[in-house]
Amino acid sequence: MTRGSAGQKSLPGQAKGPLPGPTGVGTLGSDRDSRGCEMDDSALSLVLFSGTDDRLDAAAVLTAGAAALGRRVDILLQYWALDAFRSDRIAEPHGLSPEAGIAGAEAYERLGGQHWSDVLRQAKEVGEVGIHACSRSMEMFGLKVADLDPLVDDEHGIASFIMDASGPVTFI
Amino acid sequence: MTTVHIDRSIDARGTPCPGPLMSLIGAIRECEVGQVIEVISSDEGSKTDIPAWLEKAGHEIVEIVEEEAFARFIVRKAR
Numbered sequence: 136m137t138r139g140s141a142g143q144k145s146l147p148g149q150a151k152g153p154l155p156g157p158t159g160v161g162t163l164g165s166d167r168d169s170r171g172c173e174m175d176d177s178a179l180s181l182v183l184f185s186g187t188d189d190r191l192d193a194a195a196v197l198t199a200g201a202a203a204l205g206r207r208v209d210i211l212l213q214y215w216a217l218d219a220f221r222s223d224r225i226a227e228p229h230g231l232s233p234e235a236g237i238a239g240a241e242a243y244e245r246l247g248g249q250h251w252s253d254v255l256r257q258a259k260e261v262g263e264v265g266i267h268a269c270s271r272s273m274e275m276f277g278l279k280v281a282d283l284d285p286l287v288d289d290e291h292g293i294a295s296f297i298m299d300a301s302g303p304v305t306f307i
Numbered sequence: 308m309t310t311v312h313i314d315r316s317i318d319a320r321g322t323p324c325p326g327p328l329m330s331l332i333g334a335i336r337e338c339e340v341g342q343v344i345e346v347i348s349s350d351e352g353s354k355t356d357i358p359a360w361l362e363k364a365g366h367e368i369v370e371i372v373e374e375e376a377f378a379r380f381i382v383r384k385a386r
Contacts, residue, residue: 199325248323257329
């Protein structure tokens with residue numbers, strides 16, 4: 136597990152180049168790249184608010200699918216989602232959404248599969264995925280990027296995230 | 308059933324979406340051009356996801372064999 140561009144900050148409005156991949160070389164805009172797929176111009180921008188495992192799992196699956204098909208994905212972590220990415224807590228259970236109920240929780244357990252953090256790690260391996268910590272939430276929790284799992288690339292203000300987001304922002 | 312030589316087989320049965328696809332992508336990256344990979348998946352979503360990704364990524368579906376509770380995706384790395 137390696138940290139990509141930990142600690143780096145993009146300036147608001149700064150043109151976004153390719154994210155550094157495992158090779159350290161971005162590939163956005165290239166034809167079918169070494170990671171396997173032609174890049175798509177339409178990016179996916181997700182804001183994660185909830186820190187429950189089911190919502191984080193849903194976001195991770197969405198991210199992996201988009202990344203696999205060549206879409207760049209940018210994720211902003213706010214509030215309880217950010218809290219779930221603390222390096223000392225990411226592997227712990229984070230509960231489920233209230234609507235899950237007992238039967239839903241049992242169904243979720245039966246589904247099995249990889250932990251959402253591993254799905255995100257795979258997504259970052261196959262595509263262009265940037266995971267950014269919201270600076271407001273970081274301040275609220277008194278966190279530094281070093282306190283977070285290496286999945287998190289950097290810390291962003293909301294303005295730079297919105298300015299960089301192309302198309303609609305999906306809130307989870 | 309295909310008689311093509313399979314260089315690598317991945318049994319992803321029991322792994323939910325997008326596990327089988329992600330395993331296939333990992334295998335494609337590791338294999339040589341021309342090698343054949345088999346992915347066995349019980350995830351219904353694989354029946355749409357794997358062909359869609361292969362078309363996008365430019366690899367070849369050799370055969371899809373549907374069994375009672377799973378499907379075998381025979382894939383050739385094309386580039």
